[in-house]
Every structure is written in structure tokens, then in C-alpha cells.
Amino acid sequence: MPTKNELEAEVETLKQQLAEVTGQTSNIAETVAERVNGYVGHAVEEGRERAHQALEAGRQTAQTVAHDTAVRAREAEDTVTSMIRERPLMAVGIAFAAGLVMCKASSAARHRS
Numbered sequence: 001m002p003t004k005n006e007l008e009a010e011v012e013t014l015k016q017q018l019a020e021v022t023g024q025t026s027n028i029a030e031t032v033a034e035r036v037n038g039y040v041g042h043a044v045e046e047g048r049e050r051a052h053q054a055l056e057a058g059r060q061t062a063q064t065v066a067h068d069t070a071v072r073a074r075e076a077e078d079t080v081t082s083m084i085r086e087r088p089l090m091a092v093g094i095a096f097a098a099g100l101v102m103c104k105a106s107s108a109a110r111h112r113s
């Protein structure tokens with residue numbers, strides 16, 4: 001049977017071993033946390049970059065559509081202006097007819113309400 005001193009020495013050894021295991025576990029946990037933070041940081045940065053690229057692509061598309069729309073509006077304006085100059089009476093007739101149609105539509109909408 002072990003003596004009291006031997007048991008105390010064994011308990012002291014076990015305490016030291018437990019402290020070493022605790023320290024190693026703490027180091028492992030810190031390493032895992034650092035790696036996870038690295039992965040998360042990388043994923044966030046990659047997501048940020050993708051969002052920036054999508055935003056830039058959307059901005060460019062909007063600018064292209066706005067430019068194309070402005071060009072088409074100018075062409076339509078030029079066509080209408082040219083038609084009015086070439087056939088002023090027909091333009092007045094079309095405007096009068098459009099006014100009548102709008103008046104009828106407005107009147108019909110008021111009667112339905």
C-alpha cells in the first residue's frame with residue numbers, strides 16, 4: 001500500500017498533468033477560433049466583392065438602358081417634329097382625336113365610380 005507521501009506526490013503529478021491538458025485544450029480552442037474567424041472573414045470578404053461586382057454590373061446596365069432610352073426618345077421626338085412640319089393639318093387632327101378619346105375615357109371613368 002502506498003504511503004501518504006507517495007499518494008500526495010501522485011496527486012501533485014496528476015494536478016500538473018491536468019494543468020498541461022487544460023493548457024493544451026485552451027491552445028487548441030484558440031487555434032480553432034482563429035481558423036474559424038479566418039474562414040468567416042474570407043467568406044465575408046468574398047461576399048462583399050461579389051455584391052460590389054453585382055452592383056457595378058447593375059449600375060452599368062442602368063446607364064446603358066438610360067442612354068438607349070434617351071436616344072430613342074430623341075429619335076421619336078425628331079420623327080414627330082418632322083411629321084408636324086410636313087403635315088401640320090394632320091397633326092392638328094390627330095391631336096384633336098386624341099383629346100376626344102381622352103375626354104370620353106375620363107367621362108366613362110367618372111360614371112363608373
